[in-house]
Amino acid sequence: MNNAQEYIEAYFNEQLNEAQKRQFEEQCVRDESFAREVAHYITISEGVRQKLLKQKKTQWSGDGHDSRRNISTVSGIATLRQWLPYMAAACLLIALVIFLLNRSETPHKLAGNYVNENFMQLSQTMSASGDSLQLGIAAYNDKDYGKALLTFQKIAQSHPDSINAKKIYWACLPCNKQLR
Amino acid sequence: MQDSEIISGLLNNYKNRAYFEKELYMQYQYFIQEGCRKYRLSYEDSFSAYSDAVLSAILNIINGRFDQRFLLKTYLFHIFHNKSVDLIRKLTNNKQKVNNSTVTPELLSHLPETAKMPLKSSLILKEFQ
Numbered sequence: 001m002n003n004a005q006e007y008i009e010a011y012f013n014e015q016l017n018e019a020q021k022r023q024f025e026e027q028c029v030r031d032e033s034f035a036r037e038v039a040h041y042i043t044i045s046e047g048v049r050q051k052l053l054k055q056k057k058t059q060w061s062g063d064g065h066d067s068r069r070n071i072s073t074v075s076g077i078a079t080l081r082q083w084l085p086y087m088a089a090a091c092l093l094i095a096l097v098i099f100l101l102n103r104s105e106t107p108h109k110l111a112g113n114y115v116n117e118n119f120m121q122l123s124q125t126m127s128a129s130g131d132s133l134q135l136g137i138a139a140y141n142d143k144d145y146g147k148a149l150l151t152f153q154k155i156a157q158s159h160p161d162s163i164n165a166k167k168i169y170w171a172c173l174p175c176n177k178q179l180r
Numbered sequence: 181m182q183d184s185e186i187i188s189g190l191l192n193n194y195k196n197r198a199y200f201e202k203e204l205y206m207q208y209q210y211f212i213q214e215g216c217r218k219y220r221l222s223y224e225d226s227f228s229a230y231s232d233a234v235l236s237a238i239l240n241i242i243n244g245r246f247d248q249r250f251l252l253k254t255y256l257f258h259i260f261h262n263k264s265v266d267l268i269r270k271l272t273n274n275k276q277k278v279n280n281s282t283v284t285p286e287l288l289s290h291l292p293e294t295a296k297m298p299l300k301s302s303l304i305l306k307e308f309q
Contacts, residue, residue, distance in 0.1 A: 012287055013243060028295040035298040042299065046285035049235075057231045059198070060205045 008041045183252040190241050205234050219264045229267050233260035
């Protein structure tokens with residue numbers, strides 16, 4: 001009996017080689033009394049195991065179903081850590097979009113900036129002549145854009161080849177808000 | 181705590197074995213929530229499967245059946261997965277629902293199908309003794 005018990009125990013503790021294992025398994029099928037002994041061993045072992053498991057469950061869950069709250073906290077933190085890179089990437093993307101949107105300017109704003117930089121003052125030749133172009137330029141520099149616009153419009157119409165007159169006329173238009 | 185410390189504590193430190201068992205249990209306790217989410221088990225069932233898995237892992241470590249080829253976490257999760265699946269099968273099996281006291285012995289899974297058949301009838305007989 002003791003030998004059989006030791007043999008069965010050796011099988012379940014994986015102390016037998018492959019050939020011995022196969023022999024054991026074949027004996028379970030062939031020998032009914034041996035099969036009953038193996039079943040008896042399994043039943044006893046399982047009973048001991050269930051008792052031990054019950055004891056351990058009580059021991060381990062003793063600090064808690066506080067452990068339930070701890071697990072939720074731990075798994076919550078773990079989930080947050082998992083999503084952190086994606087959240088950071090989304091924030092960067094939003095910041096980039098906002099930056100690009102604010103950077104871009106409307107055509108009107110661009111034109112206005114250009115005029116402010118290049119056409120706030122026009123160069124005037126030093127001359128005592130009542131040249132209408134110079135009069136127009138003087139009016140522009142005095143910020144009398146209405147008068148300047150009329151002057152340059154007349155010049156542009158009378159001198160269609162005069163590029164200067166046309167340039168200055170176009171420069172006056174934003175100042176007179178014609179483009180709006 | 182490192183895997184090696186836990187394993188060493190379970191194997192060599194008989195006096196404080198309970199401490200290392202508890203450490204192992206606490207270290208991967210979040211598997212219980214994983215079981216609830218992944219296998220749609222109730223908390224109690226998942227806790228039961230996890231405790232069973234920890235106990236199996238401890239027994240295997242003590243009996244030298246854990247060869248440290250894998251991480252302890254991977255090993256434990258593998259056992260927990262199998263326990264959860266067995267529990268799901270047990271819960272969905274109509275026969276088991278009728279007789280809730282029936283427990284499938286773990287040692288039976290060590291045997292091949294051909295060897296299980298003659299044993300099952302003996303086990304059923306013992307159930308009614």
